[in-house]
Amino acid sequence: MSLFTFHLVETSFLSALKGFFLPPKPTNISGLIHSEYLAFMTLGSPIFSPQRMQIGKVVFFAQWENEAAFNNFLKNIKLGKILAKGWYTKLIFLRQWGYIDGFKIPEIGTEIDTSNDPVVAFTIARMKPLQIPRFLHWGRPVERLVRDHPGTSFSSAAIRLPNTVSTFSVWKSQQEMLDMVHGHSSIPKPERHSDAMKERERKNFHFQFTTLRFKPIAEFGEWESRTNIIPFRVIEPK
Numbered sequence: 001m002s003l004f005t006f007h008l009v010e011t012s013f014l015s016a017l018k019g020f021f022l023p024p025k026p027t028n029i030s031g032l033i034h035s036e037y038l039a040f041m042t043l044g045s046p047i048f049s050p051q052r053m054q055i056g057k058v059v060f061f062a063q064w065e066n067e068a069a070f071n072n073f074l075k076n077i078k079l080g081k082i083l084a085k086g087w088y089t090k091l092i093f094l095r096q097w098g099y100i101d102g103f104k105i106p107e108i109g110t111e112i113d114t115s116n117d118p119v120v121a122f123t124i125a126r127m128k129p130l131q132i133p134r135f136l137h138w139g140r141p142v143e144r145l146v147r148d149h150p151g152t153s154f155s156s157a158a159i160r161l162p163n164t165v166s167t168f169s170v171w172k173s174q175q176e177m178l179d180m181v182h183g184h185s186s187i188p189k190p191e192r193h194s195d196a197m198k199e200r201e202r203k204n205f206h207f208q209f210t211t212l213r214f215k216p217i218a219e220f221g222e223w224e225s226r227t228n229i230i231p232f233r234v235i236e237p238k
Helices: 013-021 067-076 078-083 129-148 174-181 192-202
Strands: 003-010 032-041 054-064 087-099 119-127 152-160 164-171 206-220
Touching: 003 067, 003 078, 013 032, 013 054, 032 164, 054 067, 054 078, 054 164, 067 078, 087 119, 119 129, 119 174, 129 152, 129 164, 129 192, 164 174, 174 192
Parallel strands: none
Antiparallel strands: 003 054, 003 087, 032 054, 032 152, 087 206, 119 164, 119 206, 152 164
8 A cells, every 4th residue: 555745844945946956756766656846835824925935944745655665765865864854744545636647546545433533635736827816816715714723733835836836734633624625614704615616616726636635644753843743533541
């Protein structure tokens, strides 16, 4: 069964920039199926702001053939050694909506134990350039919704020029995430996400888009002095 990983690390500007010009490829890294190398972005930040694209803060999302390939990457590949100094989580695939090139998504996903278990959502899109202003109009309210939602323990976004954007959010429970998606949350303007999805269906912002849902199985390191970002449910012994 393949493994997915998500990474956050702060590194030097030049080191990060090199990754944008020479992103890792499966042909160069044994066991790597596909990866996305992006710059960290603060959800809900002003459009013209340094928070909108933070080159030195690297976001790396990858699919691996197996855990052995991933462990070898961390120990023996230069980029892996850099990423090992940051925060990362191992993920098991649950569900997919939409499609994007590169990944080999399983036809059948795992199931979580209960709707109270934490889940991770990762979205990635290839934007239609002429639709970017319209996307920002509808997307920024959703960014603020996810950022401020009491059901998230962590949320962020990422970008890779010219037209790739993504979001990553850790939800305390699958039920809280589903309530947000369908506009049922007990917060101001809970319909922001569902309204944006209706607008996307009316006229698509992207030429490729997917949302992936995962079961987090482990996390390592820290990000901006935070640890234990994923609220793993503790099962009390009987």
